[in-house]
Amino acid sequence: MEATTQSRSDAGAAARPEAVVERGEVRFTVLTPRLVRLEWSAGKAFRDGRTQIVVRRGLDVPPFTLVEDDRFIEIDTGPLRVRYEKHSGRFAAANLAILVRRAGEAVTWNPGDAQKANLGGTYRTLDRYEGDTWQDGSKLPLEDGLIARDGWHVIDDTESFGIDGADWVTERPPGERQDLYFFGYDRDYRAALADFAAIAGPQPLPPRFVFGYWWSRYWNYSDEELRTLGARFEKERIPLDVLVLDMDWHTTPGLSLRVGHEHKDVFGEPSGWTGYTFNRSLFPDPKAFMRWARGQNLRITLNLHPASGMMPHEERYEAMARALSWDTSTQAPIPFEGASQPYMRALFDTVLDPLERQGVDFWWLDWQQWPESKALPGLSNTWWLNHVFFTEMQRDGDRRGLIYHRWGGLGNHRYPIGFSGDSVISWASLAYQPHFTSMASNVLYGYWSHDIGGHTFDKKIPRPERHLEPELYARWMQLGVFSPVLRTHSAKEASLHKEPWHFGPPCGDAIFAAIRLRYQLAPYIYAAARHAYDTGVSIVRPMYYHWPEHEEAYAYPGQYMFGNDILVAPVTVPAGADGTAPFPVWLPPGRWYSRDGAESFEGGGVLERSYTLGEIPIFVHPGSVVPLYPEGLRDLASVPDTLILQVFPGAEGCTSLYDDDGTSQGYRRGEFARTRVRNRRDGQVHRVHIDGMDGRYRGQPASRAYVVEFLDAGIPERIEVNGEILPYSAEPRPRTWLFDAAWLCIRVDLGAVPVDEAQDVVARFAPEHAPPEGLLHRMRRASDAVKYLKQVWGDVSALPDDVDLAGQGARVLAYAVDEGDDEGRPERFAEAVRAFEARFAGLPASVDATPIDEAFKRGFNDMLGR
Structure with missing residues (x-):
């Protein structure tokens, strides 16, 4: 933290001279065509160093024109025209006007104008x-x-x-000043975010493990209990990456005074939260516990409440006191001050670094005390602690910085991850979180981590009535899949369990499926995180980023884009008596597919549908290629050898696979690789071309096994890879293809291939073998409806044969295509499909002719979607 330590250069903090127009007390800097800095200083002293918000101004200078006379100065960038009356003092409505050219009528801004339609940030x-x-x-x-x-x-x-070259805070400049940044972007919201990222810094790419599952509970866990918990996760085959230890990991201060009705420390602040010494009754040997966690590929974060300073009972009290030349004879606590370089340097060197050497991976900063620094009034403790802890971690070798703390204000997007605190357990809280998360991208805060399932119950609910609704938790976990971070947490209540195995079907099934889906989506999510670093557009972002001209993009805040290709509308209402939850979704213009490719929808309107607990409204662009990991991952500590490429129907599409070492800052230095994948359907030929990997990074594999899945594809005449015709196989084998009737999917297994060599996969179809649209959806509806009927009606012996056969549509189709002799039979595909469609069309009449109760018949038809 001092100039002698590894420090960050201020290079680029000052703008290029050719971007600057300085005239007496004013200075204008053209940063981009849409962004201009406006400075006024009574003492003609302008600021070129980094600030809490802005860290870089040395951008490429855009073209602009400068026109001035004795009275006015006018700067025109194309999108903007800045006009200022010279020698007229500080900026005001009377002397400064900026014209924003828009697609419609131009808008003029003057200092003091209030925005009428800000789209919100975060809190x-x-x-x-x-x-x-x-x-x-x-x-x-x-x-x-x-x-x-x-x-x-x-x-x-x-x-x-200010922030100096050693990453430490400096006082505000003296004198009367104005320092404004004007963004004029019309409806090009993504350009505005890119401009802000250019001057305020990008969203850092977190370590890969961050995108796995985090287990957290406010509970006084012991070493043995955590080992038992980890063993249960392994037994249940549930992946896990991060273990969060709340504040009971440490001993609590023994020095407290009775003040009123609260226990407070000698500084008058709440006592009992701060601690740096492992509670040996819970953790007899912290080093051994950490070795166990690392052996399980678990990352550890510990909760800190640093406000009470360093108390004399702490193991590292003497060491920190020596570092600060603190008199220990009175055994007085060392008071906290985050803006004190000596204090923070001593805290890191003598207290926190030894804990990190034992195995702590990053820190959960749970600051809840006084809002501002006592040494520098106006400096937010939340903002500053985020900065100090994150930059300190990045000094430690080549690790990526990572903290876990609350939002501190603009500029804090540079220090992920966010902890949103203790929300109330309710459907209302679940319904608000998608909007809250996507809206935070409007300030580049793309990594909120919520307490999935909520933290605590409303105090008005009596304790005997407090319980977590399984359906609510299952739906919250589904939101967690499509959130920046998937972390469960809860208050210290013995009855409040969120372990996945605590819930029986169907809610437990939905929870398990959600966690598995999260890990399958990991390569897609990681690539979206890199995209956020490159562009300023967060993983979770509002619909209006992509469709700003449509009113519906603003009117449905509970849905959002998850990366560039996936639209998600997490269900946030409980199911009705029929077991389904109605949830309207606005689909933007164009065609959309369900996540499994089973259904297609024409956008441009609101889709009114109801969803079972196992269904999530997820929609994908036509032609998208979504990379997945195979099922069965234990953690994200290493990248699997196999990558699945799900190819959605559509004329064309592409994606870029992203790889790096997952832990270092090398991604900032160009140490990463991309692999472009292009998808094109032309008539009866469907081609997927995988380019050779472009780039290099530490730990890069020499080969990778690809599995290409053509969704909703029917059965092909043949499959070619680099011109070689692959054989059909009834079982998955390298260098073969199979037809999965349960998904109407062609699965092409390329086997392990060199990553730097291109792969060209071609599926050739005959027109008569194309499946009718929606076939997979109808097969699944029929299966669900028949299962329902068998569960609610005691006598199923009177069911017509066609009903049972329709319920097994996928299995019957599989038998028709594959007779077990490794010979795919496309000629029988169309015949089997026609037979199913006839059975499906006749299902209502078949069931109506039986003596089943009318209520069961209605339920059956509802399941069919009739």
Whole structure:
């Protein structure tokens, strides 16, 4: 933290001279065509160093024109025209105007203008909020975002503290000043975010393990209990990457005074939260526990509440006191001050670094005390602790920085991950979190981690009535799959369990399926995280980023884009008596496919459907190629040898697979690789071309096994790979293909191939073998409906044969195609499909002719979607 330590250069903090127009007390800097910095200084002292918000201004200078006379100066970038009256003092409505050219009518901004339609940013915490409502009925005081339907936004950086070359805070410049950044972007919201990322820094790419499953519970776990928990995860074949230890891991201060009705430490702050010494009654040998965790490929984070300083009972008290020349004779606590370089240096060197050497991977900063530094009033403790801990971690070798803390304000997007706090357990909280998460991308805060399932119950609910609804938890876990971070957590209540095996079917099945899906999607999510670093567009982002001209993109905040290809609308309402939950989804113009490719939908309207607990409204662009890992992963510590490429129907599409070492900062230095995959359907030929891997990084494999899945594809005449005709196989084998009737999917197994060699996969079809649209959906509906009938009706012997056969549509189709002799039989595919369609069409009449109760018949037809 001092100039002698490894420090970050201020190179690039100052703008290039050719971007600057300085005239007396004012300075204008053209940063991009849509972004101009406006400075006024009574003492003509302008700021070129880094601030809390802005860290880089040395961007490529865009073309602009400068026109001035004795009275006015005018700068025109194309999208913007800045006009200022010279020698007229600080910026005001009377002397400064910026014209924003828009697709429709141009807009003029003057200092003091209020935005009318800001699209929102984020807020420090959701502690004790039920949805967006506090217990007294007040609403969450959201901060503004960087984008608005007004087409412009202004960041006032005047009061920001500076950051020096050693990453330490500096005082604000003296004197009367204005330091404004004007963004004018019309409806090009993604361009505004890219401009902000260019000056405020990108969203860092977290370590790969962050995107796995985090287990967290506020509980006084012992070493033995955690080992038992880990063994149960392994037994249940549930992957796990991060183990979070809440504050009971440490001893609590013994020095407290009785003040009123609260226990407070000698500083008047709440006592009992701060601690740095393992509780040996829970962890007799912390090093051994850490060795066990590392052997399980588990990452460890410990909870810190550093406000009470260093108490004399702590194991490292003497060492820290020596580092600070602190008199220990009185056994007085060493008071906390985050803005003190000596204090923080001593805390890291003598207290936290030894714990990291034992095995702590990163820190959960649970700061809940006074809002501002006592040494530097105005400096947010939350913001500053995020900065200090993150940058300190990045100094340690080549590790990626990682913390786990609340939002501290603009610029904090550089320090992921966010902890949203202790939200109330309710459907209202679940319904608000998709909107809250996607809206945070408007300030580039793309990595909120929520307490999946909620944290605590509303205090008005009596304790005997407090229980976590299994359906609510299952739906929350489904949201977690499509969140930046999947982390369960809960309050310290003995009855509040979130272990997946605690729930029976169907909710337990949905929870297990959610975790498995998260790990399968890991390569897609990791590539989206890299995209966020490159562009400023977060993994979870609102619909209006892509469709800003459509009112529906603003009117349905509970749905969002998850990466570039997947639209998600997590179900956030309970099911009705029929076991389904109605949930309308706005589909943007164009065609969309369900996640399994079984159904296609024409967008441009609202899709009104109901969903069973096992269904999540997920929609994918036509032609998309979604990379997946195979099922069965234990963790994300290493990359599997096999990658599945799911190819959705559509004329064409492409994706870029992303790889790096998953842990180091090499990705910032160009140490990564991309593999482009192109998909094209032309008539009866469907081609998927996998380029050779482009780039190099540490640990790069020489080969990779690819499995290409053509969804909703029917059965082909033949499959070729690099011109070689692959044989059919009834079982998965390298260098063969099979037809999976349960998914109507062609699965081509390329086997292990060199990563730097291109692979060209071609499926050739005959027109008569193409499946009718929606066939897979109908087969699944029939299967579900027949299962329902057998469960609710005691006498199934009177069921017509066609009903049972329709319920086994996929199996019958599989037998027709494959007779067990490794000979795919496309000629029998169309015949089997026609037979199923006839059975499906006749199902209502077949069941109606039986003596089944009318209520069961209605339920059966509902399951069919009739």
